[in-house]
Amino acid sequence: xxxxxxxxxxxxxxxxxxxxxxxxxxxxxxxxxxxxxxxxxxxxxxxxxxxxxxxxxxxxxxxxxxxxxxxxxxxxxxxxxxxxxxxxxxxxxx
Numbered sequence: 558x559x560x561x562x563x564x565x566x567x568x569x570x571x572x573x574x575x576x577x578x579x580x581x582x583x584x585x586x587x588x589x590x591x592x593x594x595x596x597x598x599x600x601x602x603x604x605x606x607x608x609x610x611x612x613x614x615x616x617x618x619x620x621x622x623x624x625x626x627x628x629x630x631x632x633x634x635x636x637x638x639x640x641x642x643x644x645x646x647x648x649x650x651x
Contacts, residue, residue: 587638590616590645594626594637601625606637608644617644 590611596604604626608617619640626633 587641590641592637592641594628596626606640608641610645610648616641616648 591609593607593609594604595607602623602625604621604624606619606621606626607615608619610616626637628634
């Protein structure tokens with residue numbers, strides 16, 4: 558009987574905690590722009606990364622060589638987001 562009661566209570570606690578805790582911004586999701594990676598099958602260790610602001614204007618374009626950008630990895634996405642932030646700061650009108 559206690560097992561039957563403890564399961565709904567546990568589910569209720571988890572649901573209440575999920576509702577109460579605010580959602581954090583994920584570091585691998587860009588907030589004020591986006592990037593696009595263009596590479597070829599012939600040369601996977603070379604890529605062109607284009608950085609855009611939210612309006613869709615090209616902010617910066619750079620060539621990355623000697624590094625395979627595996628976009629499934631959060632580390633790579635965080636690295637690209639840091640580069641995007643630097644490009645947006647340099648592009649911002651003063």
